[in-house]
Amino acid sequence: MAKDTEVAGRGEYGGKDYTDPPPAPLIDAEELTKWSLYRAAIAEFVATMLFLYVTVATVIGYKHQSDPNVNPADAACSGVGILGIAWAFGGMIFILVYCTAGISGGHINPAVTLGLFLARKVSLVRALLYMVAQCLGAICGVGLVKGFQEAYFVRYGGGANELSAGYSKGTGLAAEIIGTFVLVYTVFAATDPKRNARDSHVPVLAPLPIGFAVFMVHLATIPITGTGINPARSLGAAVIYNQDKAWDDQWIFWVGPFVGAAIAAAYHQYVLRASGAKAMGSFGSNA
Template identity: 65%
Template sequence: MKNSSHGQSEPAPLMDMKEIGQWSFFRAIIAEFLATLLFLYVTIATVIGHKKQETSCDGVGLLGIAWAFGGMIFVLVYCTANISGGHINPAVTFGMLVARKVTLVRAVAYMIAQCLGAICGAGLVKAIMEHPYNMLGGGANSVAPGYSKGSALGAEIIGTFILVLTVFSATDEANTAEKPFISALLPLPIGFAVFMVHLATIPITGTSINPARSFGPAVIYNHHKVWSDHWIFWIGPFLGALAAALVHQFVFKKAHVPRSP
């Protein structure tokens, strides 16, 4: 997940209209759209397939769902890291914007592409398995019975904090400069962070930690309960991403020490 198209050491400018005229900019947007589409298709199909099973021993189970989300992030970050940075998540993009790793223009374009990709991915699941999709909740996020909206919000903040802090740590320039092999392992800790957070929060919210992941199914499933809880899956991830960006910048970030010739 590269930091930006503007280099690793200098902060990205807030606005850079010149990049709109570059093919690399549009290539990155296409990558974010397709990656989010594929992410939603595989993960939501996994959720619906699990719920369609008649007994708890059938299908992949909650552990398999967590692996589907974490595994797809691993695969898609690997595929897109050198093209778009492999964000696949508006909260990650927002964190990168806060840390001046991307411009505002790129951040907004990424978020739009991610949300459109999520809608198309969820729509593709519905097109292929329409009846179970409609009957089994559409893979949409909402607060589970027995939990308050405050608890759900807290779970989304903490979960996204873990994910985005992992992203920043994995892409820390000082780490990759000292140990170049870390760059090759980049998708692994990010995918694993997604997997671990899902284990903790699937029972609470179904786990979002990604506003696009929640937005796509909400649009396609279009249920009142889903929309009434939907704000949690934007506010929570954005607050978690903001906290992670600040903690990394002021606490965890390593000072870059140039190598001696």
């Protein structure tokens, strides 16, 4: 029997064998009394700290190894290269989402948290706490990199996101919007209960496509912005690096990801899923 059976001539579906979770309440003050909320926030903090430590250390290590002043004979072929940096970001997201999905949902990114909040997957209280934890974790992660690689940290840009020479701010903003749309769209698709029920014969490990989305976006946008698509990642590097250029471009790495996440949430909920109107309509109540 089909997973969704259409009633002929009426455009209705019956026999649904999956259950959409009810929309999260807009404000759930009761959450503040539950240890599970704080445990989840700690998981987001630690995951984002580890994410920034490994990825920024990879960026700094590559720039040092490929520095012609350090390795004049073979600088162009030294280090992991752009491909290796993209793998570091995508691979760490795969690992960390896999490890924390059962505790916090494995957001590790304020833009992902915003998208899930707009789709009523998490409450406002949880979303704000997650974003604070993610930003603090990112700052601590980059701080560890600076502590371990102090001799190279500032020299090689501190892993900070900056708009590359030759690109306009509009181009950088568009790259961040599209890149974050790809990521958040993948998050929704990989965690959609309807998809999981329909494709139950094809087991999907949700962290895998999410990690691949991060990997592919980095390949496309590292030359433009260094790839943000994660405001916590960009903020953490800017705070520790603390140079004017990183701060001048910082707005791109907040506006772009948040706009991209909002578009992805609206696209998935309104265009791909009939639950969109119901979810957004429930903003008026805490039910």
